[in-house]
Amino acid sequence: xxxxxxxxxxxxxxxxTAVAAYKLSDSVYSTILDREFNMVTPENEMKWDAxxxxxxxxxxxxxxxxxxxxxxxxxxxxxxxxxWHQQQPGWVSGLxxxxxxxxxxNHVTQVATHYKGKIYxxxxxxxxxxxxxxxxxxxxxxxxTGNDWIEAAFRAARAADPGAKLCYNDYNTDxxxxxxxxxxxxxxxxxxxxxxxxxxxFQSHINPQSPVTSDYQAxxxxxxxxxxxxxxxxxxxxxxxxxxxxxxxxVVNACLAxxxxxxxxxxxxxxxxxxxxxxxxxxxxxxGNKKAAYTSTLNAL
Ligand code: XIL
Numbered sequence: 170x171x172x173x174x175x176x177x178x179x180x181x182x183x184x185x186t187a188v189a190a191y192k193l194s195d196s197v198y199s200t201i202l203d204r205e206f207n208m209v210t211p212e213n214e215m216k217w218d219a220x221x222x223x224x225x226x227x228x229x230x231x232x233x234x235x236x237x238x239x240x241x242x243x244x245x246x247x248x249x250x251x252x253w254h255q256q257q258p259g260w261v262s263g264l265x266x267x268x269x270x271x272x273x274x275n276h277v278t279q280v281a282t283h284y285k286g287k288i289y290x291x292x293x294x295x296x297x298x299x300x301x302x303x304x305x306x307x308x309x310x311x312x313x314t315g316n317d318w319i320e321a322a323f324r325a326a327r328a329a330d331p332g333a334k335l336c337y338n339d340y341n342t343d344x345x346x347x348x349x350x351x352x353x354x355x356x357x358x359x360x361x362x363x364x365x366x367x368x369x370x371f372q373s374h375i376n377p378q379s380p381v382t383s384d385y386q387a388x389x390x391x392x393x394x395x396x397x398x399x400x401x402x403x404x405x406x407x408x409x410x411x412x413x414x415x416x417x418x419x420v421v422n423a424c425l426a427x428x429x430x431x432x433x434x435x436x437x438x439x440x441x442x443x444x445x446x447x448x449x450x451x452x453x454x455x456x457g458n459k460k461a462a463y464t465s466t467l468n469a470l
Pocket of ligand 1: 212213295372403444
């Protein structure tokens with residue numbers, strides 16, 4: 170096949186990108202989006218600050234724009250993210266304890282209900298584990314409501330939208346390390362106790378500080394062996410030229426070697442769309458031309 174989405178579909182997978190609602194009117198952007206991708210993740214529009222700017226008052230305008238665009242272009246949607254310590258609206262900082270727990274659960278329920286039936290998979294909880302060797306939960310206002318906040322969020326999401334796959338999503342979990350092992354242990358525990366979880370997202374923001382390690386594929390596989398799907402959810406790779414192209418191919422090959430790795434999402438379309446303040450981490454250059462990394466990705470799919 171001649172596009173990323175169609176090539177991924179040959180093995181039953183998807184190929185997605187993060188999308189910003191305000192860029193949909195840019196025809197260079199939307200032409201590539203609709204030609205190449207069959208999954209979209211709203212880059213910011215479904216986050217807590219965007220969807221619930223004041224408590225219990227919801228605004229879905231920007232997210233709905235992306236959902237409507239996707240639905241009319243045969244693209245599925247990864248919802249991102251229901252519960253996260255970042256990009257919270259200001260009013261949340263005034264809450265703690267039971268009031269914060271209930272506000273979080275209400276948020277999960279309301280947003281998942283609004284999009285019921287329209288979301289392929291939800292990042293229910295994002296980035297809840299600490300970096301480094303501790304294997305601990307990240308300290309956050311949500312964590313301080315009690316260690317069971319993650320399972321409470323997953324149960325609320327399942328009740329609101331039983332048809333969506335529910336994912337835990339994180340970064341620096343792409344190889345076998347203390348952080349990924351802590352997530353692994355949580356998923357194993359959730360499966361053993363019947364807490365609803367269907368998938369684990371690996372952000373895969375690759376740079377010299379977080380390179381693709383030789384155990385990337387083995388790490389995906391050990392999660393898949395727990396009985397969850399695995400998805401590469403925010404891929405970008407610092408660098409350029411052949412080195413970058415080869416690293417993209419390595420990541421794609423790792424996913425394709427794991428039966429339950431069912432899709433890959435890059436975190437933006439053109440280099441100029443990247444959230445990174447500098448660099449050229451994506452598959453298209455600033456003018457929308459295909460890079461060597463595009464070709465190696467397409468060939469690997
Ligand atoms: C980033 C967006 O790309 C930026 O536009 C925004 O300013 C900050 O958030 N991990 C995640 C994503 O889960 O939501 C983040 O997205 C990148 C890191």
